[in-house]
Amino acid sequence: MNQVQRVAHRGGAQLAPENTLAAFRNALTLPVDAIELDVQLSRDGQLVVFHDNTLDRLTNGTGNILDVDFADLRSLNAAASFPGGWPQPEQIPTLAEVLALVKGRLRVYIEIKLSKRDGVYGRYPKIAEAVVREVWAAKMLSQVLFISFDWPVLTELRSIESDLQVGALVSHDLWTPKNEQSVRELCDEVLSRGCQWVSLDQRLFADPMVNLIHQRGLKLALWTVNKAADLERLARAGVDSLTTDRPDLFSYLS
Structure with missing residues (x-):
């Protein structure tokens, strides 16, 4: 079986409150190779790890992340809505x-x-520079894969630091897999952005894509795969990375 990277989505969102230190500490105890997290900017420019644009679903607060200062974000409970x-x-x-x-x-x-x-979607001002600066300060550039649905920001990242690993997130909103040619066109677009990875919604995946994408020198990641049988099947299909909310299930991979 291809050696697949095992990734804990938001630290393992079904096992602990997503994108919290508790989730990431838990991931460290599990058979994973990487964690996945989301980065946004507070009103006063602090890089925070949080998925939603608003606070309502996950915390005991309300409002847009971009309208709240860091000190106020820190006063909130990010575990307030964890099931159970x-x-x-x-x-x-x-x-x-x-x-x-x-x-x-x-x-x-x-x-x-x-x-x-x-x-209305927009771009956080200078978020690419801020994230690269933080990763560089931690001396972790070689340990990080930068991903985004905002493909232009991937090009911007590579212009800041040419050695970065970057991957294009691909959903139904961005691409429809019609045939082999559509896969090749996706690869062309991703390569033009300086990417080394294609990161697909698993629902877009079909087995022939593995060879088509690998032939272009790209690696293939799939998200978000939450059943043990699917993790096993997709690992055997030859994908390079699998992301799940249930990283404990990686223990079942042979």
């Missing part, structure tokens, strides 16, 4: 805190998020 409850409050972590926790132990997939206000 969580024994203690968890703060929204900074990117620096997570990097310090896993340095030398796991790789990190950093998803750079778009901002959103009133239903």
Whole structure:
């Protein structure tokens, strides 16, 4: 079987409050090679690890991340809505805190998020430079894969630091797999952005894509795979990376 990278999505979102230090500490105890996390900017420019553009779903707060200062974000409980409850409050972590926790132990997939206000997506100002600066300060450039649905930011990342590993996140909103030619066209677009990885929604995947993507010199990642049987099947198909909310299930991979 191909040696697949085993990735804990948001630290393992079904096992602990997502994107918290508790989740990432738990991931360190599991058979994983990497954690995946999401990065956004507070109103006063702090890089925080949080998935949603708004605070409502995951915390005891409300409002847009981009409208809230870091000190106020830190006062919130990021475990407030964890199914079944969580024994203690968890703060929204900074990117620096997570990097310090896993340095030398796991790789990190950093998803750079778009901002959103009133239903309109935008780009956090200078977020690419800020993330690269933080990773460089941690001396972890070789341990990080930078990913985003915002493909232009991937080109920007490579212009800042040419040695970065970057991957294009691909969903139904961005691409429809019609035939082999559509896969080749996707590869061409991803390569033009300076990417080394294609990171597909698993629902877009078909087995022939593995060879087509590998032939172009790209690696293939799939997300978010939450059943043991699917993890096993996709690992055997030859993909390079599998991301799951249930990283404990990697123990079942042969």
